[in-house]
Amino acid sequence: MTGLRPVDAVTALAYQRSLYRAGGISVRVGQRPVPDDPTLPAWWRRSDVVFVSAANPGGRRRPDGWNLRRMRVLAACLAGCESHEGEGRLGQWAEPLFAVRLPLARGRVIARRFGQNAVLLVREGRPARLVFLETPHPARRPGGDGFSLRSG
Template sequence: MTGLRPVDAATALAYRRSLYRAGGISVRVGQRPVPDGPGVPGWWRRGDVVFVSAANPGGRRRPDGWNRRRMRALAGCLAGCERHEGEGRLGQWAEPLLAVRMPLARGRVIARRFGQNAVLLVRGGGLARLVFLGGWG
């Protein structure tokens, strides 16, 4: 049992409007990743890249220290995976995340373990897709 509940329409819209940055790229839902500058390796063009966080589970704000501890725990679950630190941001709201090269199925399991509503998927450098874990609506 994940304890996840469907997110409301306003929260889903916030996820879709957010800018996700990690490993020298920026991406928005429905768009392809864009390098933040020249010379950024094309690491995101190979396989599945899942943007996942352990911060603010269920979209509820938590203290910064708590979020840092959860992000360290998340990193520990990803040993052996290529990963890049970053953040998701919309206006003044920002939270840390990791962009991780791993199959979506594994990303979903890990995100559920950390109480997340959704992950962002970039498959083979294509369009970024928001994947809700508990549904929405």
Template sequence: MLPAWWRRGDVVFVSAANPGGRRRPDGWNLRGMRALAACLAGCESHEGEGRLGHWAEPLFAVRLPLARGRVIARRFGQNAVLLVRDGRPARLVFLETPHPARWPGGNGLSLRSG
């Protein structure tokens, strides 16, 4: 049985780790996840981890409209979000080309190499 908060509205799974699908150092990912947590302040969210084979990264399951989740995910350089709408099966939602990340709080993180 799904928890009640999954059965109504949109739940978006989003991460700030490993933007663009490229592995980043643990410290870099931790700073990104802290910035994402600050961005999600006031939203109902639950921490978790996504796994695929040997790949794993932290994420948040957040109650918010898909449109807002897409904006946040692009801000953190993500390629996609996972969406659960009204308790139905999850679906992967690919994003348009992400714009250069602007990390909240001016913490000096950048997604650009070089």
């Protein structure tokens, strides 16, 4: 048991609308990454990239100092992986994260360890997608009862 609850529609929509930036790329759910500087090497094209955070587990706001300490622990956990610091942002809300070159399965394990609801997966040639760690409640599945994760 992870202590995570299925994500509600409001939270899922916030994840969908957020802009994720790290390692010289910007990406939104359902879109392909865009380089912030086209002259930089496209490191994200060589394998899966997982955007993961340790801040605000379960979508519950935590104090900045607490989040910073958890992000340091996450950074140590990512030692040996190519990773880039960044943030996820929606309006005034911003959360630190890492874009990490590693397989999705490992990214899910790490995200679960840090109590995260989801990771963002970027694969070459494909739109970015949210991967939730807990199955949404049946009445809240994407595409049902007004709940959709399609990009808008």
